[in-house]
Amino acid sequence: MIDHEVFMHRCVELAKKGSGFVAPNPMVGSVLVYEGRIIGEGWHKKFGGPHAEVNCLQSVLPEDRHLITESTLYVSLEPCSHEGKTPPCTGLILKHGIKKVVVGCEDPFPEVSGSGICFLRENGVDVKVGVLEDLCRQLNCRFITFHQKHRPYVILKWAQTADGFIGTGTSKRLYISNEVTNKLVHKWRSEEASILVGTNTAMFDNPLLTARWGNQPQPVRIVLDRSLKLRKDLRIFTEGESKVMVLNELHEKEQSNISYVLLQKGQSLTAAILNTCYKQGLQSVLVEGGQKLLQAFLDEGVWDEVRIITAVKVFAKTGIASPGFGSQNLKDEFTLQGDRIQIYLRSTV
DSSP, rough: OOOOHHHHHHHHHGGGTTTSSTTTTTTEEEEEEEETTEEEEEEETTTSSOOOHHHHHSSOOGGGGGGGGSEEEEEEEOOOOOSSSSSSSSHHHHHHHHHHEEEEEEEOTTTTTTHHHHHHHHHHEEEEOOTTTHHHHHHHHHHHHHHSSSSOEEEEEEEETSSSEOOOOOOOOOOOOOOHHHHHHHHHHTSSEEEOOOOIIIIOOOOOOOSTTTOOOOOOHHHEEETSSSSSTHHHHHSSSSSSSEEEOOOOETTTTTEEEEOSSSSSSHHHHHHHHTTOOOOEEEEEEHHHHHHHHEEEESSEEEEEEEEETTTSSEEEOOOOOOOEEEEEEEEEEEEEEEEEOOOOO
């Protein structure tokens, strides 16, 4: 008996290779299996490029191509049935005479959302849906949150001392995490569409907010500056080529790679921020702000992940306390050279 989960796990592994390169498209992996043997595999590598199913079928060796019609196609996300930047994958499946398709989860995108599965079934394809569904949905939690909740996926991140402080409360910066942990943070940045900090963090820490990790695309750098009081010589304005978005309440304008965007009035601060990000097409935001900004998201319950770095050997004794957060839904915990990293997941998508 064929274990569908084994091949769907491989689809998920392949899909992850597209992290940082395929947004705003979802990450998708696909394998083609003949009598328990993978004869083709592929993933969506780049936005606007061929989809996973296309790359999978193209990877089949000449000596195995006659097996395609007798093989089962596995794909982590429902094959598309609409014409976008590339032709619909459902048509490609029919063209190759594939009779069995196993799907991890349905596509939440309104133009697909079950129509691809329905189209294949109407054309005689045996389609099995829901293999490792939770894992496949979590793989694209950003994409799904964006299309179903009409807001970006929100990750709150902070570093704290062993006695629970995140800053000094003065112009003097408090260095908490070690070099290895800092590299992890840059990797995290490279995986998200945007990074957000508040006015005080930008002013006192003067961060660059780029992702110094491999050759990944850079996230949009967002700074909350409601009254536009930040100095123009800060690194976020003078260094780096990636886009900077200044959320404010005074005006809108474009200036080189800097966009000044008006926050919508009549909403809470977090709602205004997330609505603006949604309109800008940003599927995720990593909030690296100070205590007030982080606490605002926590208090309003608008978050999907919390990532806490604790330097277990560093004590501050005084300063700005870390946000109030009760331990709940711990997803992962590990240590990097004395820093404890805890990742909390609010809920599955």
